[in-house]
Amino acid sequence: MKVLGVDLGGTKIKIGVLDEIGNIEKIYLYPTKEPIYESLEKAIDEVVAIHSNIAAIGIGTPGFVDREKGKVIFSSENLPGWSGTEVKKKLESKFHIPVIVENDANVAALAEVKFGAAKGYDNALMLTLGTGVGGGVIVDGKILYGPNGAVGEFGHMILYPGGHLCNCGRRGCQEQYVSGRSLERRMREANVDMTPSALMQAKKHNQIAGAIIDDFTYDLALSISSLQAAFDMDILILGGGVSHSAEYWLGDLNKHLKNLLFHPLKVEVAKLKNDAGMIGAAQLMFMA
Ligand SMILES: [Zn+2]
The missing domain is CATH 3.30.420.40 (ATPase, nucleotide binding domain)
Incomplete structure (x- = not known):
């Protein structure tokens, strides 16, 4: 068929x-x-x-x-x-x-569970870090639904009450801290004039780049720890444009996760792009 x-x-x-x-x-x-x-x-x-x-x-x-x-x-x-x-x-x-x-x-989450980075796992959560932040939840091999079709709107979980204004009208949403746009904001605020991917590669010899990545991965780890508390998934898949540079910051993320998770969590980058x-x-x- x-x-x-x-x-x-x-x-x-x-x-x-x-x-x-x-x-x-x-x-x-x-x-x-x-x-x-x-x-x-x-x-x-x-x-x-x-x-x-x-x-x-x-x-x-x-x-x-x-x-x-x-x-x-x-x-x-x-x-x-x-x-x-x-x-x-x-x-x-x-x-x-x-x-x-x-x-x-x-x-996308379903595809990663069936054929990609989460193959073999029945309970997975995909966190998509693009221009904005979204995702999907797979429970027992199936997509988790809500009555409003809005499960996985992780970008609008509030990370810092009273924080940066989000385009949803509230303040401090996760999307303002771990999305591609938020990385650009962090760089603007630090007067760093390079592309996000150049920033990732510069982190070893550029202190400001290192600090930005440390803050970004800490906020991402905070988000992931809340998601683990809510969903207790087997594996977390990172997708979206920001995940394409994960080879440069996955180590930093795992370092922060160690102090924030209830129990160890497998974190993988999406395979099917x-x-x-x-x-x-x-x-x-x-x-x-
Ligand atoms: Zn929001």
Whole structure:
């Protein structure tokens, strides 16, 4: 059986043709255009026209998703007009095959558990450190859901009450301390004029860079210790753009974690990188 795994992003739509063990037969890329739904449907239509044996479609999308209805409850301004879209209903009436819609961070977590860094673990938490911070929780091999489709919004757990203003309107959210943007803020405040990846590489011979990384990894360790207290997972996967430089700071993170965790925790960097959303979205169909 072949299924489509669709990773809908703010700039591109990535569609993979996959089998149940995660093998990717072919990947197609399309630009995300407005109106978003029409752009998505057209892209899928083109792939389905090439592959006549597609049995189902899994979609990973940013935002909160009503999984039962396959409807986007809320999505940010990155995807104008996307909030409220009945994705499942519309795609099923167009293509006449089953469609499952899920939050993109959740499907990435699922992909890492099935085929990536958390393979072999049933209880995993993925913390995605990108421009913002998000994630997904896998319990007994399945995505953990809430009634509002908002499990894994780790970026808005408050780390420092009264701290930096977050774009959610509150102060001190974790996103303001461990995201890519927060690293840039730390560098601005310290008058460090280099890219975040140059900063990571400079930490050994640059005291200011070392201090920034120490603060960043301490805050990340604080966040992870709270997540362990809440979820008691077997393994924590770090994903997102910030995780790409983890080789330079994972040691610092583990040093801080030693003093903050209740019990040892395996921390790994995501393996599937940019394919995780697509692979996880396809996998949804085999979990149903
Ligand atoms: Zn916030």
